[in-house]
Structures are given as C-alpha cells and as structure tokens.
Amino acid sequence: MSELAIDVRGLVKRFNDKAVVRGVDLQMPKGQVWGFLGPNGSGKTTTIRMICGLLEPSEGEGRCLGFDIRKQARQIRDATGYMTQKFSFWEDLTIRENLAFVARLYNLPKRGQLVDQTLAKLGLTERQNQLSGALSGGWKQRLALAAVTMHKPDLLLLDEPTAGVDPQARREFWDEIHQLSNQGMTVLVSTHYMDEAERCDKIVYLAHGNILTQGRVADVIQRAGLITFQGKGEQVRRLAEQLKGTPGVEHVAFFGAALHISGRDRAKLQSAIQALPKDDTHWQEIQASLEDTFISLMQDAGKDTREHG
Amino acid sequence: MDIWASLQRIYAIMAKELVQMRRDRMTFAMMLGLPIIQLILFGFAINTDPKSLPTAVYAEDNSAVVRRVLSAFEQSGYYQLLHKAKSPEQGSEWLAKGEVSFVIHIPQGFTRKLVRDEQPQLLIEADASDPAAASNAIGQAKEIVNQALRTELLGPLAYLQTPAAQIEVVIHKRYNPEGITQYNIVPGLLGVILTMTCVMITSMAMTRESERGNLENLLAMPTRPHEMMLGKICPYILVGLVQTLVILGAAKFLFAVPFFGSFGLLLCGVMVFILANLCLGFTFSTVARSQMQAMQMTFFFFLPSILLSGFMFPFRGMPQWAQSIGEVLPLTHFLRMVRGVMLKGNGLLALQQEFVALLLFIVVVGTVAILRYRRTLD
Numbered sequence: 001m002s003e004l005a006i007d008v009r010g011l012v013k014r015f016n017d018k019a020v021v022r023g024v025d026l027q028m029p030k031g032q033v034w035g036f037l038g039p040n041g042s043g044k045t046t047t048i049r050m051i052c053g054l055l056e057p058s059e060g061e062g063r064c065l066g067f068d069i070r071k072q073a074r075q076i077r078d079a080t081g082y083m084t085q086k087f088s089f090w091e092d093l094t095i096r097e098n099l100a101f102v103a104r105l106y107n108l109p110k111r112g113q114l115v116d117q118t119l120a121k122l123g124l125t126e127r128q129n130q131l132s133g134a135l136s137g138g139w140k141q142r143l144a145l146a147a148v149t150m151h152k153p154d155l156l157l158l159d160e161p162t163a164g165v166d167p168q169a170r171r172e173f174w175d176e177i178h179q180l181s182n183q184g185m186t187v188l189v190s191t192h193y194m195d196e197a198e199r200c201d202k203i204v205y206l207a208h209g210n211i212l213t214q215g216r217v218a219d220v221i222q223r224a225g226l227i228t229f230q231g232k233g234e235q236v237r238r239l240a241e242q243l244k245g246t247p248g249v250e251h252v253a254f255f256g257a258a259l260h261i262s263g264r265d266r267a268k269l270q271s272a273i274q275a276l277p278k279d280d281t282h283w284q285e286i287q288a289s290l291e292d293t294f295i296s297l298m299q300d301a302g303k304d305t306r307e308h309g
Numbered sequence: 310m311d312i313w314a315s316l317q318r319i320y321a322i323m324a325k326e327l328v329q330m331r332r333d334r335m336t337f338a339m340m341l342g343l344p345i346i347q348l349i350l351f352g353f354a355i356n357t358d359p360k361s362l363p364t365a366v367y368a369e370d371n372s373a374v375v376r377r378v379l380s381a382f383e384q385s386g387y388y389q390l391l392h393k394a395k396s397p398e399q400g401s402e403w404l405a406k407g408e409v410s411f412v413i414h415i416p417q418g419f420t421r422k423l424v425r426d427e428q429p430q431l432l433i434e435a436d437a438s439d440p441a442a443a444s445n446a447i448g449q450a451k452e453i454v455n456q457a458l459r460t461e462l463l464g465p466l467a468y469l470q471t472p473a474a475q476i477e478v479v480i481h482k483r484y485n486p487e488g489i490t491q492y493n494i495v496p497g498l499l500g501v502i503l504t505m506t507c508v509m510i511t512s513m514a515m516t517r518e519s520e521r522g523n524l525e526n527l528l529a530m531p532t533r534p535h536e537m538m539l540g541k542i543c544p545y546i547l548v549g550l551v552q553t554l555v556i557l558g559a560a561k562f563l564f565a566v567p568f569f570g571s572f573g574l575l576l577c578g579v580m581v582f583i584l585a586n587l588c589l590g591f592t593f594s595t596v597a598r599s600q601m602q603a604m605q606m607t608f609f610f611f612l613p614s615i616l617l618s619g620f621m622f623p624f625r626g627m628p629q630w631a632q633s634i635g636e637v638l639p640l641t642h643f644l645r646m647v648r649g650v651m652l653k654g655n656g657l658l659a660l661q662q663e664f665v666a667l668l669l670f671i672v673v674v675g676t677v678a679i680l681r682y683r684r685t686l687d
Contacts, residue, residue, distance in 0.1 A: 054528055054686050071452045073684070088526035107528050 005030045005155050005186040006051055007068065008062025013055060013209075020046045021061070028188065030154070031078035033181045036190035038206035039298060044190040045085060047206070048157050051188075052082050065154055076124040078106075081148035085159040087140045088145060091133030095124050098132050100145055106151040118146050139171030145173065149180060156180060162196065169210050174199055179295040194290045205299040207293060217290060226288040226296055228262040229269055230255075233281030246272045251295055262292050335602045339609070350616050350631075359442050359626020360386045362410040365403050367394040372420040374461055374535075379475075381457035382413065387446035400434065404483060406659045407645050410436045410443060410625055423475060434481045438652045440488035442623030452480045484652045486633070492567065495560045495618045496651050500643040502556060503549055503579070504586055504614050510548070511590030512603035514541040515682075520600055525686060534682040538675070542587040549583035550576075560651075569654030578646040578660065581667045585639040588671050592678040614640045642666045 006028040017063040019042040028034055036044050049055040051064050053073025061068070072189055089098045096222040103111040119125045122142060130145060141161055149156065158177070162170045174196065181187055190202070197203050197217065204214040213220050231239065234261040243252050243261055248268025252261050263269045273283050330337060364382070368375060382388040388411060394400035400412035414432035433450055435443045439676035454476050458631035518524040527537075550585045552578075560566040589610070597603040615621055617631055619641035624632065635641045642663040657664075
C-alpha cells in the first residue's frame, strides 16, 4: 500500500457537457488534515464525491487508500467516512436508531456497546431516544461526524461540516477532528472559513474546477506575493470608491472599520495611496491575510477563464 | 389601481404555474396521456355485453343438424367455438383453467331423438364465476337453438316445427350458480387492493431517500443493490399478508364467499403476487425522480390493471389486443388464481400457468430494478 491516502490525477467531471471539475491532481499523504477551499461551485463537493466513488469521473483516474476509484468503490466505501454537506441521516429516526442503523450496515462487532459509547462520547445518552430531526444544527453535525466515524475509517471526507454552525460549536467540532487525526485518521475537509483553513496541515484552493494553489497556509500566502496596506480613519468608505480601478490596486476590501488594498507591486500601491486627498486616514503595510490571498487568486482565475472562454 | 396590481399578481402566479407545469414532464404527460388512454380503454377495450366468448364443444353425435346448431351458436356472436373436447373431463378442465367460458355438450343419439320428436337434450356448461360475463350468452342460448331448428327443419322434417321447443337446452352454471356478484368481486378486490398498496408503498422507497437528502449517505455506505431492494421490499410482504387476512376474513364473514380450494395454495399465490407488485414498485422507485413521479407512475399502472385484468369487465369479452396487454399485468393472473382457488376449487395443476407468469414477471422486473439502481449519484 502506498503512503498516499489520496492519489488522483487529471480528474474531470462533466454534467451535460458542462465541466465542473477540469483536471484535478491531488496527492495527499496519510495522517494529515487538509483543508479544501474555494468559492461555491468551484468543484469541491464533486471532487470529494469522485474520490469516494459516489460519482464516476468523466476523465482521469486515481486511487483512494490504494483502491481504484473507478473499480473499487465498494472497498473505498468500507474504509472511508463521508459526511455530506447537508445533514443526511434520518430525521424521523431517533439518535440511537440512526447510530444503530449505521453500525449494522457496516457489520460492526458489539453494536449495542459501540452505540452506547458513541452516545456517551457525544454527550447524547440522555437524549438518545429523541428524533434526530429535533437536534440543532451544531448537534446534527456532531451526530453525523460520530456516525461516519463509528467504523473507524482510515480516511474522513467532510464536506463543509461547519456551514451554518455557531463559533462555539465549530471550535468543538474542530477539536474532534484533531482528536480523530491524532488517532491516525486522514482528514480532508472542505470549508469556507479562513480560521478553519489555518487549522489544517495543508490547504488546497480550488476555483472553476482547477486547483489554483496548495501548500501550507504561510507558503500559500507568501507564494501569492500579495502586498497589503491597511487604512484606518473616518474617510475610508469614501476612499474605497476612489481606489477601485486605480492602477496597481488589485482589490479593495473592508475588514471591520479598516480598509485593505492589495496588489503585487508595492511602488504602485504606495503611489495610489499618495495620490489620495490628504485626510486623517492612517496607512500601514500589513501581512496579507489568507482571505486577501484567496480573493486575489480567485479574481485572477476569473480573468483567465473569461479570456480562455 | 388596486385591481390592476391584483391582476398583475394573478398573472405572475399564472405564468409561474405554466412554466412549472411545462418543466414537470411527467405531470404534463399525464394530463395529455390519461384522457387518451381512458378513451381507448373505455371506448374500444371494454365491453359490458361480451361476445366471442371461448367455447369448447364435446359432440358425441355428428349430423347436419348438429353442425347447423353449432354454427348457429358461432353466428350469434356470443360463442366462439375454439376447441373440440375429447371427453367431458377435458371440457371441465378447460373450464376450470378459464381457457373456455362454455362447454357445449351434444349427447349421443341427439339427431335420432330429434327426428323422433323425443326432445333431445343439449347441455351447456357455463363458467358463471363472473355473472356479468356469462349471463347474456346464457340468455341467448335457447333462442339460438330454436332459430337454427326453424331454418333447418324443412321438407320431410317440417312436421317437427311446432311452437314448443324440440330441444331441451340444459344450462349448468358452474362455480357461482346463483350469480352472486360479490362472489366474483370480493376475491378480485383482494388483488386490486394488494396491487395498489404494494406498488405505491415501494415506489416511494428510493425516491423518499433522495427527496429527503438521505440517498447520498446511503450510497456512501457499503450497501449493494440487491441488499437495498430486499431490505426495502421484505417489510411490505408482511403488510400485504395482513391485508390479505383482513380481506379474506371479510369475504368469509361479511360476504359469505365460498372457499372451495386450498388455503395454503392461495397463500402461496398471494405471496408471489405481492412480491411481483413490490418488485414493480421498487423498479418505479429507481426510475422516478420524486415521490410525486412515483405516485403518478403507480396510477398509470393501476388504471389498466383495474380495467384490463378482468376485475371490472369480463376479460374474455375484450378484443385480442386488450387481452394481450392484460396478460402482462400481474393482477390478471392473480385474479385467475384467487377466483380459481376460492370459487372453482382449483389445484396447483390448473394454476401453474399463472404461477409461471407471475414468477417470470418478478424475474424480469427485478432484473430491471437491479440494473436501474443507481450505485452512484451520476
């Protein structure tokens, strides 16, 4: 068996001739936690589904946990846990019934005991006979995570597991992910949250069905070579309009009361700031954030696809 | 101005409704297709005065008069003389299997007795399990015979032409001699109810999973198509059996329908029939994209099942093409089974064709279901 948990090359997926994924290569070593990022419709979910055999790739091939993603979908399903974007357990079954059903489908030994343990770990022992549909969003996600990890998969695929979940619950969810990772599970998790991305060993950024960049967070930021200036003051809202479209200013965004402008040419950015009418705005260069980097990457990618049709 | 705004809103809703109607092809097809199907079925296939009913002849006498009488039966339009029986037993067997509706028996010495004015007998055995199917033909029998004699008995035999009947037509109504409609309808209803509930329940099986967002999860876990199919179907076999017991109980205690055959044999037939319907429902469920579509498919199937199976209208009274469609429907075969066992006391031998037909249906439909079952989300 290879040391790569996921090893896919040239994955393409078309739906009615519309390419959603356009050639994804991904080599993910075992035991790591990787973040899968990208705007809506960038092909994250489709890629994950192809990796675990839920969709057949239109082109390309690869292996997941050493199994062929085209021919050995069954073996892959046995050894992976896949948590869908939308809660996909049975809302008209109780919490316990859901866990028991999954345990039986996977033919797990000592089912009753295992379900008891899982409920205890979740802190849901007292509520085990409630319908799972009655749980709040955060609890549903924790239940789903517990259900898809009951069979101790080698690889965990999580598709936006924390979308719409409050910060406290998100933090607890991530603590759980790291615990699972410490037990040796490989985790690929897609997310829109930058703070979650920063908790990953590596991130993969997908846009328009292509991987734009991947690596450690700091490397990704550095590689993008983005220079960011932060402006603070009463007038920044008015200035923002003026700065848009100025040569060298690639993008302009608010972070709370502060304005960030970024570009790749420091001199041009500085002269853009110089050219602004004098007021009490205070400017300073700051470290580009991951979000700045992604927005910049996405805009570049957008230009490319428009140019190439 | 208010009225104008209101009209605008009505128009907006109308336009949206039309767009949605056009997108929902199944509903659209149903709105156009159903009237056409109904027109064809009611207009052409269904006949409440069934003619050309299959008839066997067991003739122990053969003469010009006999041939004339038999051809009069044929020309009346009610009787279609298909087979010549070699023995009375063979005729009865055909009658039990439902291959013929009547057996006309011309006894030995028929012609001789007629010439001697000794009033020979002509025996008609009728399958009266469905009173509607047999009654018109039976009612016509005497008239047919007399008509034939009037044209045949000429010349030297003209003296036999008296107003009184020279031939005694003896009609032997088998299986439901009193012509009680319930005896035929209630067992049939068992089949109709099982068809509707079994097909409908399982047709929702997979569509419910996909509509509620559970399908992706289900597919991501290690389940095989046949495991899914059997797991989805088996609970409803039980439901079907409970229904069966309730209906059979009502048949016995409320309607006093006789039960001549073997209860065990009937239960076997019921099991096979339930399975056939559940398989079909599951197949619908692998094709339909929503629960609504699954419902519509069930209805599409249910309509011809009721009309062409022989439940509502005499099967043998339908034109050949309609009978051919009917032969494909499980309900047709089940009706022959249930009526055969209950009213005729038929055994396995007489029912084997129906068993074979239902099992074949299960194999074909089950294979389609397994092939159609989506292993991926593609």
